[in-house]
Amino acid sequence: MVHIIGENNSLFNNYIAEIRDVEIQKDPMRFRRNLERVGEIMAYEISKHLEFKDTSVQTPLGVAPVSVVENNIVLATILRAGLPLHQGLLNSFDRAENCFISAYRKHNEGEDICIEFEYIASPSLDDKIVILSDPILATGSSMEVGFKALLEKGTPKHVHIVSVIGSEPGVEYVKKHLGEENVTLWVGAVDKELNSKSYIVPGLGDAGDLAFGSKIDSK
Ligand SMILES: O=P(O)(O)OC[C@H]1O[C@H](OP(=O)(O)OP(=O)(O)O)[C@H](O)[C@@H]1O
Ligand SMILES: O=c1cc[nH]c(=O)[nH]1
Ligand SMILES: [Mg+2]
Secondary structure (H helix, E strand, O other), X not given: OEEEHHHXXXXXXXXXXXXXXXXXXXXXXXXXXXXXXXXXXXXXXXXXXXXXXXXXXXXXXXXXXXXXXXXXXXXXXXXXXXXXXXXXXXHHOOOOEEEEEEEEEEEOOOOOEEEEEEEEEOOOOOOOEEEEEOOEEOOOHHHHHHHHXXXXXXXXXXXXXXXXXXEHHHHHHHHHHXXXXXXXXXXXXXXXXXXXXXXXXXXXXXXXXHHHOOOOOOO
């Protein structure tokens, strides 16, 4: 199942527009905060698909019936561009456990890219709802590496994959390689193509560099 949140007009699309805008991107704090805001909205949308339990709370004046999320949530993200999106999800799912995955695209000779996986720090995922986030779904290879690393840490009840900008090939890749059962993809917008360096066009550029500055060695 794939949800493209930007297909329905809402304030969400203002944040996506700012995230893509080459002028507004010059303010890295705003870029990070916009990724957080997208994470907060994605959390709200995902929450509508969780399990709820009826309970009650004592107010100063009486007892109110309430319905609250029942599931145990684990927020997982792929370093480093995933951090602001993860923070937005965590702002909403504020009691969630957390998992961090180091996986990055290493550019070899020519246009060849491989994914370097180094590290995962995770709680047990058995029977939990996992929300795996990365702002960019370009080829889908980083997401696949992250997903497979997660499955070494238990058997989640369901995995929600969250991305801000996806590509059509990336979405198809996830559908084909990560399975349709027990996996739901949430994406802000989906662009048609990748360029020869596997960047999404028009996309947003390099999310990690825009959030945290350019890096050496991995390209
Ligand atoms: O779908 P893919 O083709 O795998 O590309 C997407 C990946 O590329 C970017 O990370 P990058 O490797 O640049 O690392 P960074 O987060 O440290 O910038 C992005 O944050 C994703 O993790
Ligand atoms: O378009 C892309 C592809 C990979 N990583 C990015 O940050 N952007
Ligand atoms: Mg990355």
